Amino acid sequence: MRVRDLMTSPVQVIAHDAPVESAAELMTTHAVTALPVLDADGRLIGMVSDSDLLWHRVPAEPHGDPRRHPDAVPPARRPGVVVEVMSEYPITTAPRTDVADVAQLMLDHDVRSLPVLDDGRLVGIISRRDILKAMVRDDRTLAADVQLRLDDYAGRPGLWTADVVSGVATVHGRIANKQQQAVVTVLARTVPGVATVLLEPETEVVA
Template identity: 70%
Template sequence: MRVHDIMTSPAQVVRPDAPVETAADLMTTYAVTALPVVDTGDRLLGMVSDSDLLWHRVPAEPRTDPIRHPDVVVHPGHRPGVVVEVMSDHPVVVGPGADVADAAQLMLEHDVRSLPVVEDGVVVGVVSRRDILRAVVRDDSVLAADVRRRLDDYAGRRDRWTVSAEAGVITVAGEFPNEQQRAVVALLARTVPGVAAVRLPGEPAADEAPVPA
């Protein structure tokens, strides 16, 4: 499964000179935790997260911890006004053709909840932890129905092949006139997010595979 199969596209983005309030409104409206910061050509300049927006914008309450805050701060100092002042200008990115497993590993290694998807420097989408979870945690009946729809579209009619799913493994039954069609059907089935493997007629199950001599 590739990033382009599950990413959100087009992505919600923000300009570097936009007020931080605009970024906050976008995150709230679209229920996202971060936004790519782009120029007028949608080229990536940085990433701004909800954590970036909170930094220096929630004043401490000295009375709650007088040891840590011995003085009441009347003037909290400069509060960033535009996105460029708070964004991360070296964000971790991923390409649309990257394996989803690699994207998940990047998120864990860098402790981020989403990644801008960039192709030739241009933001083409965003992939989040939620996108990955939604793709991999899918009911077998949903997977089978999704694969069936794609195969019906390819065949131009319904019920050319029957499709079943078990633990994410798709089994396609039916006639295949040649190996080229078998390869196309297998490829189409694998493009469905959440599919772990594809079995076609004549292929043994893992526990039926011949043991090497």
């Protein structure tokens, strides 16, 4: 499974000089936890997360212990625009990257989402939630999704049939040639949640 199969596209973004309030409103409206930050030329220059926006912006209870809440006294100037609170040099990924590698990257760098770049251009974003949603799809749902793609490619139902057990899809039916074999395998493999694709051993492949 590749990033392009799970990523959200188009992606919600924020300009580097936008007010932090605009970023907060955008996150709330679209139920996201981070936004790619673009410069005036539309290039990715950072990521701003809900944690970045909350940092030193929620006042402590005024009657609380000042020793426990040293930030209770408002600072002279709070950050006003996104570029002042964003994280620079964001970790990125690409559409063709394996999702397993992306999941490990998120864990290694303790981030919840990664912007997706294709030749330097922002084309999407993938989050931990996207990966988890794909992983919890049951075998029946996966089999139906694989079958739909195979039927669409064949132009009629029943030319091939598919079943899925524990994320492993097995395709049954006659394969005409190596090219068709490759297409059938790729179609099944791109279904989010399918880990491996097998062809029935007795399936005939005509060279």
